[in-house]
Amino acid sequence: MNENNTPVRRRRLLDAGPHQELLDAYGQQLSGTGLSPVSVHIHLGSARHFLAWLVQDGITLDQIGPDIVARFVAHACRCHSSPRPVGQYYINRVDRFVRHLAAGGVVAPFPSVEREPVEPIVAEWLASMARQRGLAPVTIERHGRMLAQILPFIGTDPSRYSPRIIRDGLLEHARTARSVHYPKMTASALRLYLRHLAHRGLASPDLDRAVPTAKSWRLASLPRHLEPDAVERLVASCDPETQGGRRDRAILSLLARLGLRARDVAELRLADIDWHAATIAVCGKGRRTVRLPLPQDVGDALIAWLAGTRPAEPGDVVFLRLLPPFGPINSGVVGGVVRRAIERAGIENPPSRGSHLLRHSAATTMLRGGATLDAIATVLRHRSTETTAHYAKVDVAMLGAVAQDWPADEPVQAPPIAPLGIAWPEGAPC
Known part of the structure; x- marks a missing residue:
């Protein structure tokens, strides 16, 4: 009771239970990375919440995996008296803690995400862009990602490529693209890929000319700048x-x-x-x-x-x-x-x-x-x-200094039409 004789609600705190040693070891590991004490406290709070949820739901450590983390993210939090929102940063901290446990052999390692296999000719093209054109890795990765979007529409056999297949595939991709910028980037990557195929003799030459050009107006806008x-x-x-x-x-x-x-x-x-x-x-x-x-x-x-x-x-x-x-x-x-x-x-x-x-x-x-x-x-x-x-x-600024005002008070008169010197025939239809 307080001074107003009203019952005081005790705050229910998070308890890691039998996993407290794991939490202490994780705190020592975080401190060794150079994180500030405040950051270590925030990371430990997210990890403690996850461990307390495991104890309350009766989930053992050997059951922890990506599906368990997804269940934790989606659970209706009643773990303590004041529920906390589970945002993306919170999820990232929990995921980091679970991967720390997996690296220490406490839980089963997370399955690695298998990437789709890349066609040998595509891998050769990506390597040639790094070797011959000197493109940055991030640019090469983007070209590979864009080409992977268009290949399901045009196929992976270069010998079957034709102008109609190229155009129809790009138009179909444009209808399903997730962004308005993707068709332009995809067309640019495909154009480079077709030139590489023609150079290797694997596709007909000049197929890159069949790639439609995205509609744009060069130099139509003013440069974006600060004063x-x-x-x-x-x-x-x-x-x-x-x-x-x-x-x-x-x-x-x-x-x-x-x-x-x-x-x-x-x-x-x-x-x-x-x-x-x-x-x-x-x-x-x-x-x-x-x-x-x-x-x-x-x-x-x-x-x-x-x-x-x-x-x-x-x-x-x-x-x-x-x-x-x-x-x-x-x-x-x-x-x-x-x-x-x-x-x-x-x-x-x-x-x-x-x-x-x-x-x-x-x-x-x-x-x-x-x-x-x-x-x-x-x-x-x-x-x-x-x-x-x-x-x-x-x-x-210079154009503004030399620009002249429009003569608004003077009426605009159309110039007279010069005679052609030929009389219009009487009764002729207009």
């Missing part, structure tokens, strides 16, 4: 006193000043930076390495990140993750840095929120500064100025 002051606000939004702020400032400086791609930043290594010559080597698409000048502010941001406290990770990768498991960042982390900076800077309604936004902004700023498309293409490492025109196509 220079907004870019400066993005860079200034990073706190130089914190570890994450120093790293994010260096990443944003490279994106905004040099127009690098997210993959260029993620794969940057210490050996790529020549401090004496003030240059930086960037290996872009097609494994083409180009040396770019290193601006003073970018170099200062890099030194602040490299000289400050950062995760102790072997290797010469410049940018690392700030949370365990530590290691090199990827393109997704670079995009997340840009998105968080946009929110911190208070930029409303940005044209996009990815790292390419700063690449477009750098190109537009250079165009306004008087640089030609050829010079911008050199900095952005484009082989054709047509590609550069997508990034920096027109100086909108």
Whole structure:
């Protein structure tokens, strides 16, 4: 009873029961990975909930498998007095705990997901793109995934391919595609695949011309960019006193000043930076390495990140993750840095929120500064100025300065029709 003579409801706590030793061992393992005490507590809370549910439902450890985890996710939680929502992050933490048990031999190992076998000719094509064209692994994986979507519609025997089979298969795939972008990417992958087959003599030549072209309007829209002051606000939004702020400032400086791609930043290594010559080597698409000048502010941001406290990770990768498991960042982390900076800077309604936004902004700023498309293409490492025109196509501010007002007060009169010099015959029908 409390002071108002009302019964007090005791909080029912989670109890791992006979599995408490497993939970303690898991906590020690998490602490050894470098997770903060708060993160360890959160992970242990999800694992304790799962173990308490096992005890209440009478499920033994030898029964644990993917189906048991799915039952836990779908169960109506009455394990404690205040039910907790089981979101995706919660599920990921439970799955990590169960895989930890499987790695220690406590539960049966999870069955590995078997991928569908790849046709030998498709595997050869994917390997040739990496060897001859120098495509990145993520690009090769995407091409393979797109081709796997169209092969059920056109078949796997190249000798049977014809223009009608190609066109009908792509149209049927477009009707069932899960995204409006898939037909265009699938057509691009199929076009490359058909050229490889023709080169090997396995299919008729010029079948790639039978692949329909997706409807698009080149250079129909203005480049998506931020104004220079907004870019400066993005860079200034990073706190130089914190570890994450120093790293994010260096990443944003490279994106905004040099127009690098997210993959260029993620794969940057210490050996790529020549401090004496003030240059930086960037290996872009097609494994083409180009040396770019290193601006003073970018170099200062890099030194602040490299000289400050950062995760102790072997290797010469410049940018690392700030949370365990530590290691090199990827393109997704670079995009997340840009998105968080946009929110911190208070930029409303940005044209996009990815790292390419700063690449477009750098190109537009250079165009306004008087640089030609050829010079911008050199900095952005484009082989054709047509590609550069997508990034920096027109100086909108300059056009606004020279545009004239429409004479709204003057009526518009149609010009008189000049006589043809031939009389219209009387009674002739119009």
